[in-house]
Amino acid sequence: MELHFGIQNILFLVALGLAAYFFAKNFGKVWRNINLGKAVLRNDRPNERWALMTRVALGQSKMVKRKVVAGFFHVIVYAGFLLINIEVAEILLDGILGSHRMFRPFLGPVYDAAIHFFEILAVMVIIACLIFLWRRNVQKVDRFKELKGWAKRDGNNILYIELVLMTALLLLGAAEANIEGNGVDGWIVSSQLAPIFSGMDQGTLHAIERFAWWFHILGILAFLNYLPYSKHFHIIMAFPNVWHSKLEPAGQFTNMESVKKEVELMMDPNADPFAAPAEGDAAEEPSRFGAKDVLDLHRVQLMNAYSCTECGRCTSSCPANQTGKKLSPRKIMMDTRDRLEEVSAIVDAKGxxxxxxxxxxxxxxxxxxxxxCTTCNACAEACPVNIDPMSIIVEMRRYLVMEESAANPALNTMMTNIENNAAPWAYAQADRANWINE
Incomplete structure (x- = not known):
């Protein structure tokens, strides 16, 4: 393996360093925003969490559960993203060290077989992206109709970028197949595309090969820095998001510790409600019941917002949405992220x-x-990365009930009946069995 370190490698290192710096800066800002939320302990049962992350985030197990066609093509794009990154790793090393296809001398036939597979996968990714563009913009699948403005453009941008990057990768191989002495003319897709550049002189072929190489790798570095501004950030956030999933039963209500302590105090006949705190115990600061704003939510809920893929499976599964109600779980997550970004801008400006x-x-x-919301949990069940929109809805309901006494009128009636009659119905306990006589 020959190394030719020169001006191109210096330029590449500069580009790589800038891309890494800006990505780290933007990722750090997102992580800072998530940590603006309340602390929550989600590190119990680690073995179960690792298994869940492997199955759901890495294995994409929920993608083909209901939307089989879309799930199948998404898995292709996802596999392409993961596996073709092996070739990207080689390109990065070539750019840093001044080598050319540095893995090939070591791997031999295995390398050629891998390139065959990567090229077939690249073609499948292109086909999948074209199908997704058609579904979004021509067929106009129902669950995408809600997306407007940036949300719609962002979804298309991702697909365009994927198309361009995969095409550049294939054209790189096609140009290289015509360069004398490279010995890559037998690669399955490159060999089919090679006639595009046949008849060109070697200098032109080298220039095309270098242009495609630079275009592909700079495109990937630019895409990396596009991620924090895009819903496609879920390719990174899905892993910690699934790891921090709620492992308790889906419908289990989360109690506030401060309320729980008050109830325990009321139920303890030996407790002195006027007793001073024990020595060394810090007085608990009063906190808001439930959530009015994003800073009232906990960190996993804010992480959920940044992990949202905007696929709309939650909304298409929501019975309230299906019956014409205003609720859209996807919108809940997008609104949470938008508000958090607004809060983030204030923090940046004022400290x-x-x-x-x-x-x-x-x-x-x-x-x-x-x-x-019917609190049926269909949204969380449908989400391919275990986002829980219902938990945010429940916290806002808690705020309305406990802070503003602004519950839904039907709920107020029910709770008044329970308080007065120990039952949801508007008649006394003594009359409960009257139906037997009818």
Whole structure:
């Protein structure tokens, strides 16, 4: 293996360093935003969490559960992204060290077989991206109709970028197949595309090969820095998001510790409600019940917002949405992320969050939306990366009930009946069995 370190390698190192710096900066900002939320302990049962992450995030087990066609092509794109990165790793090393296809001398026939596979996969990724573009823009699948503006453009941008990057990779091989002495003319797709460049002189072929090489790798570095601004950031966030999934039963209600302590105090006949705190115990700061704004949510809920793929499976599974209600679980997650970005801008400008007269509740998510939820958990069950929109809805409901006494009127009636009659119905306990006589 020969190394030819020169000006191209210096330029490559500069480009790589800049890309890594800006990505680290943007990723750090996202992680800072997530940590603006309340701390939550989600590191129990680690073996179960690792197995879940391997099955759901890495293995894509939920992608083909219901949307079989879309799931199948998504798995192709995902596999292409993962496996072709092996070739990208070689390109990075070639750019740093000044080598050319440095793995080939060591791997021999195995290398050629891998390139055959990568090229076939690249073609399949191109086909999958074209199908997705058709579904989004021509067929106009119902669950994408809700997406407008940037959300719609972003979904298309991802597919265009994938198409261009895969095409550049194949054209790189096609140009190289015509260069004398390279010995790559037998690669399955490159050999079919090679006639595009036949008849060109060697200098032109080298220039095309270098252009395709630079275009492909710079495109990947640019794409890397596009991710933090895109819903495609889920390719990174899906892994920690699934690892921090809620492992308790789906419908289990999460109690607030402060409320739980008050109830335990009321139930203990020996407790002194007026007793001073024990020595060394810090007085607990009063906190808001439930969530009015994003800073009232915990960190996993904010991570959920950055992990949302905007695929719409949650909304298409939601019975409230299907019956014409205003609720869209996807919108809940997108609104949470948008509000968090707004809060982040205030923190960047002022060093800390200062009230801006806005909140997640009412300014982004309406009360009509959160009361439309049936808490059936269909949204979380449908999500391919285990996002839990219902938990955010429940926290906003908790705020309305406990802070504003603004529960849905039907719920207020039910709770009043339970308080007065020990039952949801509006008649006394003594009359409960009257139906037997009818």
């Amino acid at each position: 800390k969050f200062e009230e801006d007269g806005k909140s997640l509740l009412d300014d982004y998510i309406s009360r009509e939306e959160i009361w439309a």
